[in-house]
Amino acid sequence: MGRPVRRGTRGDAMSDSAKGILIAFVLLILGAFGYWWWHENMELRWTSVEHESAAAAADPMLAATRLLRQNGRSVTGAGSLGELVVPQTAGGTMIVSGASGTATPDQARELLEWVRRGNTLIAEPRWIKPAEEALIAYSDEEQAEHEAGEESEEATEEATEEEAEPQAAAGEDASTTDEAPAADAADEEKTAEETTDDEADHDIDPLTDHLGVRARPDALACKCRTEPDEKDKNKPEAMAKARLAREQALSHLTLPGKQYALELDAGTTEMVSLVGAAAPLWSDDDGGAVRVYGEGKGRIVLVANGFFTNSKLPERDHAQLLLALTELTPGKHVTIVKRLNVLPWYKALWRHYQLALVSLAVCLALLFWSAVRRFGPILPAPKAERRSLLEHIDASGAWLWKADGGRQMLLEAARDDTLALIRRRVPALFRMPEGELFATLARTCAIPEADVSEALQQDAASHVTRFTRQIRTLQTLRNHYER
Known part of the structure; x- marks a missing residue:
């Protein structure tokens, strides 16, 4: 009598093993998901949140003030140019935050006299007007035509006499046909000059007009900084545009006596020179971000953007630039004009109290004179007579x-x-x-x-x-x- 044989034992064992592995895998996934959920929702973590304190909101140059004091400069602040008595300001460096051509002629005259004594002024030029931009464009076109004319003259001298005669005839025809465009260009220049003269009485920058510098939007930087669509981010054109945007976003400035260049945020604003503008002593690579001019014994530094505000100072090498500019003059004192608001009436009255006292005295004298004329007895009322x-x-x-x-x-x-x-x-x-x-x-x-x-x-x-x-x-x- 034979022994009974159990069938399917090996297959059942394999099935149990597979089930165990599957259960372990599911438990592992559930454990990982539970750990992630607990870590995301139940754990306390430190996160950085951008926050502006009340002091920073009230003072846009607070970071610059603290940086300068930490590096051995004495800093004083003024709420506006109207509150600042420029002739009595200590020598050193003055930062006029966001000037943009809002200084009055008297304030500009006092500031320039202060700079000529051997001090440094950091300010911003005002925005360019359409007429001024038209003059710059016309000057560039005229210079390009002049260079093209010189090249054509050199080519004509190298040509043979047989080829020179038809070229001269063609040149005469071209000159006759170009008389009208040249006249139109001259009329445009005259119109732009007249418009500039009319606007000069209404919108002037007495602080930097003699330097011939204006600020304008950097069209190429604005165009390159436009964010591409999410679907086009990985395309070669979008990548090239992003690379160009990174290059346009930087300006390089090599300080005198230094071997390395500072990287500055070019922003979307650049400086441009008008026709007949003064040449700076030194500037960044293209002269669009920082320019330094000589004014008597002192220096005038023009910047296209607010590099030294609370939001801009920590970026790039703006902090190092601020410290370097304050070393242009021997004085260690820095005056920061925070805003260009109008002087309050009570402060203006206190500032010009002599004029107020003189005006009050004149008014009192006039009132006394009018009252003196009425002294004496009252005259009787005239009798009312019937008219004829x-x-x-x-x-x-x-x-x-x-x-x-x-x-x-x-x-x-x-x-x-x-x-x-x-x-x-x-x-x-x-x-x-x-x-x-x-x-x-x-x-x-x-x-x-x-x-x-x-x-x-x-x-x-x-x-x-x-x-x-x-x-x-x-x-x-x-x-x-x-x-």
């Missing part, structure tokens, strides 16, 4: 003379009264035609016929002499027929 009839008539006539249609009313009243009198005395005259009537009246009363026609037929004259002649003619007729 002629005064009322004269006043009525004066009022009618000034009122609308008043002169015509006076003339028609005198005319109707005279004609009524003549009609009662000599009714036969009114059977005549109008022309014969005027001639008969003029011959009878010995007055010109034109005066009779003017008095009886025409409207009231606006001139006093003619109106008086009309009334006098009517009175003569009336006197003649009343006898």
Whole structure:
């Protein structure tokens, strides 16, 4: 009798092993998910959150102030240019935050005199006007045409005489055809200059006008910094554009005596020179971010962007640039003008108290003089007398003379009264035609016929002499027929 054999044992064992592995894998996934959920929702972690303190919000140059003090500079702040007494400011460096051509001529004159004594001024030029930009474009085109002309002259000298003759003829034709565009360009330049002169009285920058520097948007940087679409981010064109944006976002400045260049954030604003502008002592690579000019014994530093504000100072090498600019002059004192707001009235009154006192004294003197004239006993009131009839008539006539249609009313009243009198005395005259009537009246009363026609037929004259002649003619007729 044989032994029973158990079938399927190996297959059942493999099935149990696979189930165990699957269960372990599922538990592992659930454990990992649970750990992630707990870590994300239940664990406390430190995260960096951008926050601006109340002190930084009130003072946009707070970071620059603390940096300068940590490096051995003494810093004083002024709320505005109006609060700052420039002649009494200590020597060293002055930072005018966000000037942009808002200084008044008197403030600019005091600042420039302060700089010429051997100090440093850091400011920003005002924005360029369309007329000024048109002049710059025209100057660039003129220079390009001049260079092209020089190249063509060199090519003409190298050419043979046979080739030079047709080229000269073609040059004459081209010159005749280009006369109108040249004239148009000259007219545009003249118009731009006139527009600039008109705008100079309304929008000037007395602090930097003699340097010939303006600020304008950097069109190429703005265009390159445009973010591409998410779907086009990995395309070669988008990658090339991003690389160009990174290159345009930096300006390099090598300080005098240094071997390395500082990296500055070029931003979306650049500086540009007007026609006949002064040449800077040194600047960044393209002169669009930082320029340093000599002014007497001192220096004027023009920056295109606010590199030293709380938000910009930690970026790139802006902090090192600030420290380097404060070393241009021996003085270690730095004055920071935080804003260019208008001076409050009470501070302006305290500043110019001499003028206020003089004005108050003049007003008091005028009031005293007007009061002195009224000293003495009070005069009795005059007796009210009745006016004559002629005064009322004269006043009525004066009022009618000034009122609308008043002169015509006076003339028609005198005319109707005279004609009524003549009609009662000599009714036969009114059977005549109008022309014969005027001639008969003029011959009878010995007055010109034109005066009779003017008095009886025409409207009231606006001139006093003619109106008086009309009334006098009517009175003569009336006197003649009343006898």
